[in-house]
Each structure stands twice: as C-alpha cells, then as structure tokens.
C-alpha cells in the first residue's frame with residue numbers, strides 16, 4: 001500500500017503541503033480483486049467501483065499528489081472572490097436591502113465557510129468528508145439565496161442565486177483542476193454571466209423559465225465537468241497503477257515476478273529494521289523437473305498450462321500478508337515465507353511438492369509419469385540479503401536436482417549428510433538444524449500428507 005508521509009508533521013499548519021514522498025516506483029501490493037477492479041475502471045465499464053481500503057488510500061494519495069498546485073489556485077480563487085465581494089454583491093443586489101445585516105451576515109458566513117473548507121482541503125482529510133462538507137455548503141447557499149430573494153422581497157436579484165450557487169460549485173471545480181483548465185473555466189463562467197446579464201437583467205425581473213434555463217446552463221456544465229473530472233482522474237490513476245503493477249507481475253501466471261520479490265524483500269527488511277525485529281524467514285526455490293521435455297512432448301501451450309497450474313498450487317501457500325510466491329524464471333518459482341522457522345518452512349514446501357505430485361499432471365518422460373518439482377530452501381536470518389539467500393537456495397536446488405529430483409534439499413541437509421545421517425535421494429526426508437547444530441531428527445512426509453518425526457537414533 002502506498003503511504004503518504006506528508007500527511008502528518010510540522011507543516012500541517014501551513015496552507016500547503018510539501019509534495020508527498022510516496023514511492024511511486026514501489027510495487028503496489030494488489031490482490032487479484034484489486035487488479036480486476038482497476039481493469040474495470042480502466043475499461044470504463046464500471047465507474048462506481050467499491051474500492052478496497054488499500055486502493056482507496058492509493059487513490060487519495062494520487063489526488064493529493066496532483067492537486068498541490070491546484071489547491072493553491074483554489075486559495076487564490078477564494079481570496080479573489082473575497083477581495084472583489086463588494087463589486088459582485090452590489091452588481092447582484094442593485095437596491096439596498098431593508099435589512100443588509102442579514103445579507104452581509106449570510107455572505108460573510110458563507111465566505112468564512114469557504115475559507116474553512118479550503119483550509120480543510122489543504123491540510124487534507126478524507127474525500128468523503130470533503131464531499132459532504134461541500135454538499136452541505138452548497139445546500140446552505142441555496143437556502144440562504146432563496147431566503148434573501150423571497151423573504152427580503154427585492155426584485156432584480158435574479159443573478160444573486162446564480163452567483164451564490166456558482167461559488168461553491170466553482171470552488172469544487174477549481175479544486176483538483178489543472179491550472180489551465182481552471183483559468184479557462186473562470187473565463188467561460190465570466191462570459192456566460194455577462195451574456196445573460198446583458199440579455200436578461202434589463203428586462204422584467206420576475207423569475208421566468210429563461211432565468212431558470214440560464215441557471216441550468218451555468219450550473220449544469222460545471223456539475224457535469226466536475227463529475228467527468230472525477231471519472232477521468234480515477235481513470236488515469238487506475239491505468240497508472242495497473243501499468244505499474246504489470247511491471248511487477250508475470251503475465252503468464254499472474255504471480256509477482258523477480259523484481260516484485262526483491263522489492264517486497266527490501267520492504268520487509270526496512271520494516272524489520274525500523275521495528276528492531278529479528279525474525280527468521282524462509283526462502284525456497286522450486287523448479288519443475290524435466291520441464292523442457294513437457295514442451296517437447298506436448299507443445300508449448302501445454303507447457304504454459306502446466307506452469308499456470310503449478311503457480312496456482314504454489315500461490316495457495318502464500319497465506320499470510322507478507323508471504324510471497326513469485327515466478328523468477330522460465331520454470332522456476334520462489335517462495336518467501338515471512339517470520340517462519342526453517343522447520344515450518346520445510347514442512348510447507350514439502351507439502352507443496354506433495355500437492356503438485358497429487359495434482360497428477362501428465363508427464364510421459366518422468367519416472368512416475370507425473371509432473372514433479374525439486375526445491376532448494378534456506379532460512380534467512382536477520383540482516384542476510386536476498387542475493388545471498390538466493391545463492392544458498394540455488395545451491396540446494398542444484399543438489400536436489402543432482403540427487404535425483406522430486407525433493408526438497410535444504411542447507412541443513414548437507415550438514416546432516418556430513419554427520420552421516422540419511423541425506424539420501426528421498427524427497428520426503430530432510431533435517432532440521434537448530435542453533436547451528438543438527439538437532440537430529442528426520443521428518444518424513446508421505447504422499448498422503450502424514451508427517452512423522454523420527455529421532456536421530458530411532459531405527460529407520
């Protein structure tokens with residue numbers, strides 16, 4: 001999830017925020033449903049998508065990113081509006097009112113409200129709140145305008161409601177608009193007001209259908225443009241996020257790729273460093289056995305399907321938030337298990353190899369005529385780099401292959417062999433290492449999933 005660190009800090013009292021340092025190049029951790037939601041937004045099929053909390057936060061950060069200069073324009077707009085208020089109030093209300101205190105009180109209150117709202121926008125808050133606040137201001141303006149128009153009994157005030165209604169909508173439109181569009185918007189608005197002023201103000205001022213049409217013409221496009229803006233911003237954000245997430249995903253299996261794994265590992269390390277945690281993780285490299293022969297025998301399409309199937313099985317193992325399964329090469333996958341002791345990691349990888357065997361994917365050239373995998377694993381102690389861990393896991397994988405495939409080989413297994421324990425070719429036997437010494441037991445997992453722990457000196 002993207003994090004906007006500019007949200008809180010000493011600058012929060014300032015009328016603007018420094019640009020967020022959210023890392024745009026980071027791989028977004030998006031679930032499959034998030035990706036589907038983004039695709040729907042990009043394809044324009046479903047704009048009222050309910051976003052997951054992670055995506056909603058990302059959209060909020062995105063809006064915050066692009067709206068810093070626009071927010072400044074909003075403040076300028078508000079200040080200008082306040083500065084020239086006497087002009088437009090007198091232009092709109094040609095005759096002094098019987099009770100000007102009411103009018104000025106209302107206008108002053110509204111301007112204060114807009115100022116507070118703008119301040120709110122500048123120091124950030126949830127979008128839902130902003131929307132409600134703007135909606136509330138809008139309704140308050142309508143009520144005030146109508147109150148002034150009818151209860152004070154003055155005529156020739158047709159433009160007052162338009163102007164007063166336009167102000168909050170204009171504020172709404174200016175906020176988040178690119179500067180050029182904001183300027184164009186204000187100019188167009190001015191021209192429309194002048195045009196209708198010339199056409200209708202001199203005529204009989206009782207509200208006519210034309211007056212209402214004028215208001216609709218002034219307000220309608222603004223509301224529509226505001227709505228379209230929301231949609232287009234969301235579109236752009238979804239497209240960018242999707243594109244970025246694709247750079248971190250393997251297109252064939254949909255799994256994260258090597259770059260995503262590196263990025264994930266880095267973030268986990270950083271997080272651990274910050275929280276001073278010293279957890280061990282577990283890394284395993286899993287490679288399909290004799291995969292080239294699958295391609296040669298059944299064709300590449302079948303090869304792709306096998307990869308997809310294996311990816312699905314492996315992906316089920318990434319159950320916890322910081323676990324990750326990635327496709328890092330042609331027929332090679334990596335499994336990163338967060339905060340996982342090697343004994344548990346080995347059991348989980350063994351279970352995966354078993355699940356792949358139990359899927360019974362056809363492979364003529366393999367000894368059992370089914371697809372199998374070999375795995376090399378290693379425990380990642382705090383401070384160890386991913387490159388180092390990969391190297392160790394890769395050496396173990398090589399040993400698993402040279403031992404006859406269809407097995408997990410861990411770093412600790414070598415030690416087991418050196419100690420004269422069973423380091424044989426069985427894919428279901430390996431050793432755990434505790435505190436630098438072989439703790440001396442063998443775990444046997446058979447294809448039915450039964451786990452048996454055998455003590456070192458127990459008869460085999």
Ligand SMILES: Nc1nc2c(ncn2[C@@H]2O[C@H](COP(=O)(O)OP(=O)(O)OP(=O)(O)O)[C@@H](O)[C@H]2O)c(=O)[nH]1
Pocket residue numbers: 252287288289290291292293295299300301302303304307329330331401405
């Ligand atoms: N169908 C398909 N094949 C791929 C893809 N990427 C790589 N390959 C093939 O996967 C094969 C990988 O073979 P290797 O890992 O070298 O060897 P292997 O046949 O798996 O044998 P061992 O690993 O020694 O058991 C190569 O023939 C690649 O052409 C892919 O995306 N789809």
